[in-house]
Amino acid sequence: MTKTKILKSCIAAFGLTLALSGVAHAVPASMSVIGRANPPIGAYEFCRDNPSECDQTYADVGPVNLTEASWKEILKVNYQVNSTVVPMTDQDIYGVEEKWAYPQDVGDCEDYALEKRKLLIQVGFSPSDLLITVVLQPNGDGHAVLTVRTDRGDFILDNMQNKVMLWSETAYRYLKRQSVTSAAGWDKIQDGRATVVGSVGQ
Template identity: 65%
Template sequence: MTTKKILGSIILASALLGTSAAGTFANTASMTVVGKANPPIGHYEFCQINMAECAPTGRDAGAHALTETDWKTILEVNYDVNSAITPLTDMEIYGVEERWAFPRTVGDCEDFALMKRKLLIDKGFDPSNLLITVVLQPSGEGHAVLTVRTDHGDFILDNMRNKVLLWSDTEYTYLKRQSSSHPGRWVKLQDGRTSFVGSVNSN
């Protein structure tokens, strides 16, 4: 292995470890797919207009093998979109409760996720590893983020922060996300952290 590759491996490891303690990596597997889910109405309507974005792939490429270059790309895309788009609600933009669309200058949380997904696909990431995900904030309010599946865990690109975190390091409760084999379909998630907390609190 060349000195350059060794340094790259060290930089990548440092970046990833900086997002989580070793124990959190073990918890990553706690978020599992437990069945089918209905797509958000906004995504369903988005797919009717943007059919190519939701066409079935028929395959799951498996978790993305994360490299130093890929990690930098993920960070840059998250930061660039967060910096370029002003967050506004769909009611403020369109006068309706829910509309998913690629943003130009303004957008809702799901619009940020759509744009990040598109840009990462353009940069060579497989669509099966770029999954729009619906979560609950601690306040109980719904929110959408982009999950990037990698061999180092599932990372979350969020319009509320520029730092990219492992899903298990966020404060969200995970509900459902796009299917890895069909971007027009959705699957239900089981957030293992929530189950654990619930069992502790019930004693």
């Protein structure tokens, strides 16, 4: 299937996605934030080395209005980055265990998230609605995704798949995400869907 056909099929499902996100959920469509959190070490070092990326503060004007146009941009950026960046670990790229950076053809999960965030800001999304988020995978490994806050709920852009889903529909355990008012600030997430034994990056 061509990229155009994939995007058209995803956009055609727009109405269904909105309908589903409007249905009452056992878990809210938007994450619950319960206080401040320490940034992941990779995020701290990224901000230290790239202060212009993190020294801005934003006014939180609320989640973006999810229209057909904004949904199309979300799907397009997620697919574009997933299909052009080759997954590779920081150890293989930089020789270190953890390094956050914009990908140059290769990258790992947080690099994908950084690139998607940058591209969505370029097409008009507010930085306060584009939040890099740290999660646990079902196997207990740490992972990073991009959360897009919308009036229909928090949607997840993931380098492991092209489908964009509500956070509550994923199998991840949510730990923390960037603050809506500062790229350098981080907030702890209340994920009440399951009990997790142990966690990372807290």
